[in-house]
Amino acid sequence: MTWALGQPPTCHELSAWCPQELMAEEKREPLKSKNKGPCGDRGARKKKPQGTQAREVVPERTAAVCPRVPASPGAQRGGTPGGSAALCCVPEALAEELAWALASMGMALEQEYAWDIFTGMLKKQSRYVFRSWEVPRTVTAEMRALVVDWLVQVHEYLSLADDTLYLAVYLMNAYLKVARVRVPALQLLGVTCLFVACKVEECTFPEPAELCFMTEDSFSCRELLRMERKVLSRLHFQLHYTNPVHLLRLLAALGRCAPEVRHLAMYFMELSLMEVDCVAFEPAQLAAAALCLAQRVLQEAGTRPEGSLQLSLYSEEALGAVHASMARAALRAGASSLRAIFLKYSCPQKLGASTSPAIASSDYLARCRAQVP
Numbered sequence: 001m002t003w004a005l006g007q008p009p010t011c012h013e014l015s016a017w018c019p020q021e022l023m024a025e026e027k028r029e030p031l032k033s034k035n036k037g038p039c040g041d042r043g044a045r046k047k048k049p050q051g052t053q054a055r056e057v058v059p060e061r062t063a064a065v066c067p068r069v070p071a072s073p074g075a076q077r078g079g080t081p082g083g084s085a086a087l088c089c090v091p092e093a094l095a096e097e098l099a100w101a102l103a104s105m106g107m108a109l110e111q112e113y114a115w116d117i118f119t120g121m122l123k124k125q126s127r128y129v130f131r132s133w134e135v136p137r138t139v140t141a142e143m144r145a146l147v148v149d150w151l152v153q154v155h156e157y158l159s160l161a162d163d164t165l166y167l168a169v170y171l172m173n174a175y176l177k178v179a180r181v182r183v184p185a186l187q188l189l190g191v192t193c194l195f196v197a198c199k200v201e202e203c204t205f206p207e208p209a210e211l212c213f214m215t216e217d218s219f220s221c222r223e224l225l226r227m228e229r230k231v232l233s234r235l236h237f238q239l240h241y242t243n244p245v246h247l248l249r250l251l252a253a254l255g256r257c258a259p260e261v262r263h264l265a266m267y268f269m270e271l272s273l274m275e276v277d278c279v280a281f282e283p284a285q286l287a288a289a290a291l292c293l294a295q296r297v298l299q300e301a302g303t304r305p306e307g308s309l310q311l312s313l314y315s316e317e318a319l320g321a322v323h324a325s326m327a328r329a330a331l332r333a334g335a336s337s338l339r340a341i342f343l344k345y346s347c348p349q350k351l352g353a354s355t356s357p358a359i360a361s362s363d364y365l366a367r368c369r370a371q372v373p
Contacts (some may be wrong), residue, residue, distance in 0.1 A: 015063060121246070128242055147187060156340070161201055164198055166199075172189060172190055260296055266350075267353040268329075269333075273341075293327075327368035334355075
């Protein structure tokens with residue numbers, strides 16, 4: 001079953017993926033806000049004691065600084081194997097390399113804060129990890145993949161940034177965690193999350209009428225704006241997260257990876273958006289695994305890509321857990337009915353990453369696929 005851009009899914013197509021008795025809307029526990037200030041759950045902030053001057057203590061950097069990423073909720077509660085076996089030991093000597101990498105990405109003004117930006121992203125990323133069973137039963141893995149595949153088509157048609165697509169999928173996952181959505185409204189939720197992500201990431205965003213037209217007017221502008229208010233309210237306007245695209249670009253620039261490695265890694269990582277198991281992996285884990293997998297696949301094919309990763313953030317076991325899901329998605333992408341990502345990366349602008357002969361001939365991908373139950 002596939003959705004063309006001009007032929008969005010019908011309620012019957014969505015309903016076919018799950019039993020009818022699971023279509024009832026049901027409220028779930030809201031996300032707990034960590035903000036305890038005036039807008040938080042416990043009123044105003046505590047006053048500072050008089051007679052003392054609070055001063056922020058900034059720890060001095062040393063040559064042995066090794067910030068460690070905390071374990072994700074999935075790993076702490078017995079979730080995905082290798083979900084967060086982080087070995088995140090970042091040597092201070094890489095501070096200059098990080099500054100150079102930011103400059104190569106067109107972020108020369110942020111060079112002075114390169115170390116703080118990178119370590120800050122690693123420390124916060126565990127907040128944005130879901131356990132696989134936190135996705136409600138009303139939304140099966142097939143239904144979710146169907147919506148993501150359609151969002152990729154809309155995203156490509158509107159020529160939006162990669163960051164927008166990842167943020168839209170994250171917002172959809174976050175909303176599904178705190179609220180039940182009836183099956184006929186699942187596409188409305190997806191296009192609404194894309195609309196909100198455009199407001200965050202893009203300089204200009206599409207009009208609601210344009211997005212409704214792409215659903216063949218299955219929903220009105222009023223319904224889209226009403227769903228937008230629901231998403232913003234249930235997520236408490238927490239619309240930012242550690243985007244794996246940022247980390248992949250930074251790691252690729254840090255390792256001076258060749259263009260074919262970057263495009264193949266982006267292809268592997270975008271395929272992970274379709275896999276419900278990958279919501280339990282940290283953003284840095286997805287980025288590092290995609291780069292390592294792309295390098296290994298190209299090396300197996302006899303290609304010696306330039307550059308290599310200089311930073312070992314995760315153990316081989318943690319990366320292997322991600323490789324299993326990516327290998328399964330990559331080897332079946334060409335024959336799948338959901339081919340939006342495959343077609344997107346088959347164009348010359350993406351160096352034909354999805355049609356690379358190295359994927360089909362890779363023994364490592366075949367072994368990883370065999371590990372998936």
